[in-house]
Amino acid sequence: MLVEQASTGSGASGQNAGSLHFQIERRFLERKGGLGLEGEQTATLSRIAIDDWSTLEDRLGVSLHVHMNGGLMVAENADQVAILKAKADRERAMGLSVETIDGAEARRRAPYLSEGIVAANFMAAEGHADTRKIAPAFATAATAAGAEIQIRTRLTKLEWQGASFRAEIIGSEGAFTVGAKKVLVAAGVWSARIAAMANLHLPLFPVGLTMSASERTPHFLPHLVQHVAQRLSMKQTEAGNILIGGGWPSRLHRVDGIFDLSRPAELIIQSLRNNLSVATKTVPRVADLNLIRTWTGVTAVTPDQLPIAGEFPTMPGLFCAAGGSAFTLGPTFARLVADQMLERERDEADRLLAVASPARFDSLNGFMGR
Amino acid sequence: MRSQADITRGMPVTIEVDGQMIDSFSGETLLAALVAAGHMRLRNDQEGQPRGFWCNMGTCSECFVSRLDVTPVRRIRACLITVEDGMRIATRSISYD
Numbered sequence: 001m002l003v004e005q006a007s008t009g010s011g012a013s014g015q016n017a018g019s020l021h022f023q024i025e026r027r028f029l030e031r032k033g034g035l036g037l038e039g040e041q042t043a044t045l046s047r048i049a050i051d052d053w054s055t056l057e058d059r060l061g062v063s064l065h066v067h068m069n070g071g072l073m074v075a076e077n078a079d080q081v082a083i084l085k086a087k088a089d090r091e092r093a094m095g096l097s098v099e100t101i102d103g104a105e106a107r108r109r110a111p112y113l114s115e116g117i118v119a120a121n122f123m124a125a126e127g128h129a130d131t132r133k134i135a136p137a138f139a140t141a142a143t144a145a146g147a148e149i150q151i152r153t154r155l156t157k158l159e160w161q162g163a164s165f166r167a168e169i170i171g172s173e174g175a176f177t178v179g180a181k182k183v184l185v186a187a188g189v190w191s192a193r194i195a196a197m198a199n200l201h202l203p204l205f206p207v208g209l210t211m212s213a214s215e216r217t218p219h220f221l222p223h224l225v226q227h228v229a230q231r232l233s234m235k236q237t238e239a240g241n242i243l244i245g246g247g248w249p250s251r252l253h254r255v256d257g258i259f260d261l262s263r264p265a266e267l268i269i270q271s272l273r274n275n276l277s278v279a280t281k282t283v284p285r286v287a288d289l290n291l292i293r294t295w296t297g298v299t300a301v302t303p304d305q306l307p308i309a310g311e312f313p314t315m316p317g318l319f320c321a322a323g324g325s326a327f328t329l330g331p332t333f334a335r336l337v338a339d340q341m342l343e344r345e346r347d348e349a350d351r352l353l354a355v356a357s358p359a360r361f362d363s364l365n366g367f368m369g370r
Numbered sequence: 371m372r373s374q375a376d377i378t379r380g381m382p383v384t385i386e387v388d389g390q391m392i393d394s395f396s397g398e399t400l401l402a403a404l405v406a407a408g409h410m411r412l413r414n415d416q417e418g419q420p421r422g423f424w425c426n427m428g429t430c431s432e433c434f435v436s437r438l439d440v441t442p443v444r445r446i447r448a449c450l451i452t453v454e455d456g457m458r459i460a461t462r463s464i465s466y467d
């Protein structure tokens with residue numbers, strides 16, 4: 001049984017940029033000591049996610065507007081090119097197929113790029129998919145496979161009772177309780193609150209982001225476009241709109257020093273200006289398009305930027321899948337955590353998800369009396 | 371369609387919409403002029419069904435039309451623009467783009 005307080009896709013899954021980015025994110029390269037084992041494991045998950053996305057439409061039996069026509073991460077000066085090259089070397093060593101191409105070659109493949117672009121890293125598998133379709137499509141497929149999904153139904157209490165969990169739930173027809181041997185917390189930015197219901201700390205922090213859409217225009221941008229040194233993601237939807245994002249902040253509402261997750265984050269106008277400025281510098285022709293919509297979305301980050309997926313060592317039976325770039329990696333987390341919960345090739349799933357295991361934050365729960 | 375009682379109108383203005391001339395008055399929004407002339411269909415959706423304006427306040431972007439008398443051609447929200455003499459407008463009710 002899945003309980004969802006609003007509707008499927010009403011959270012970050014329906015608000016995000018829909019980028020399928022498999023290149024290593026720039027934020028990871030900035031770490032001291034580099035990417036070691038974590039990098040290897042993240043790359044392994046990316047490789048699996050590429051396969052998952054390539055087959056997802058067939059497996060779910062619907063069009064999700066998945067386009068994997070390649071992704072470009074662009075650079076504008078020599079320092080940035082050096083980062084691109086170092087990044088591509090590391091990625092190739094991890095088995096990801098990434099090539100660094102010069103500005104002329106980048107414009108040959110992507111004629112819409114500005115003359116200011118001097119190089120790009122190209123990865124053929126990258127792309128994008130339609131954010132608004134994914135979660136509902138998963139829900140339909142799960143229902144067909146026998147899952148019970150209750151929307152407008154909210155979990156309010158979760159307790160471990162020695163042999164099983166007891167969940168208190170409020171639905172449209174009133175409150176009820178459910179017993180379960182295993183529970184998965186997959187509540188995005190709300191996951192820390194669900195964990196707290198079970199008396200556990202879960203270090204997931206909300207951040208507000210900004211997204212914009214232009215009016216529709218004939219298709220000219222088949223790729224995912226990112227920038228190695230600036231916050232930028234661009235792509236063109238099936239309907240023709242250009243989606244512009246890349247991690248520009250919006251402002252969370254606060255009540256009594258607590259982030260209010262019940263309200264959308266507030267737009268920061270300077271974020272919008274900066275985002276559009278990077279976009280028009282990279283792909284000049286978008287400057288001629290009207291902006292038709294800007295929205296904010298809230299997602300969850302962890303202290304080490306890696307996602308959290310797996311079983312809590314301090315509370316066996318309780319699983320989590322939250323945080324990170326969980327549009328790109330979401331289908332993979334779903335499959336692997338399901339394998340763990342159902343004890344299907346469990347060792348393999350544990351191995352693949354080791355990098356994301358909640359075990360790394362176990363020390364936080366050492367003082368939480370049971 | 372325009373109300374008549376107790377109204378002082380601006381100067382008459384003529385604009386071209388999809389090749390036809392439409393009478394309107396200075397001070398009216400382009401959307402008001404379109405609606406008064408019966409141009410409710412501003413584009414077709416992907417199934418070819420008619421779509422028209424919705425919010426009349428610049429939010430929904432359903433009233434986009436092309437302004438042909440400026441270079442380059444601009445796409446404008448009809449509800450945010452007042453009519454000007456000689457305006458040439460194309461709706462997207464002819465084909466889906």
Ligand SMILES: Cc1cc2nc3c(=O)[nH]c(=O)nc-3n(C[C@H](O)[C@H](O)[C@H](O)COP(=O)(O)OP(=O)(O)OC[C@H]3O[C@@H](n4cnc5c(N)ncnc54)[C@H](O)[C@@H]3O)c2cc1C
Nearest residue numbers: 005011012013016017019155187188190297325326327328
């Ligand atoms: C603007 C933006 C852009 C992004 N861009 C990308 C991108 O391009 N690529 C990428 O990979 N990732 C991207 N992300 C991140 C990605 O969207 C998220 O990581 C992912 O969608 C999280 O999915 P989720 O299912 O964990 O959470 P959510 O989609 O937020 O789902 C959590 C659900 O839990 C429900 N819930 C909460 N509490 C309860 C309760 N007590 N009872 C019942 N139900 C409850 C909520 O209603 C919600 O529907 C972006 C995020 C944002 C905000």
Ligand code: FES
Nearest residue numbers: 426428430431449
């Ligand atoms: S009618 Fe909604 S923007 Fe003009």
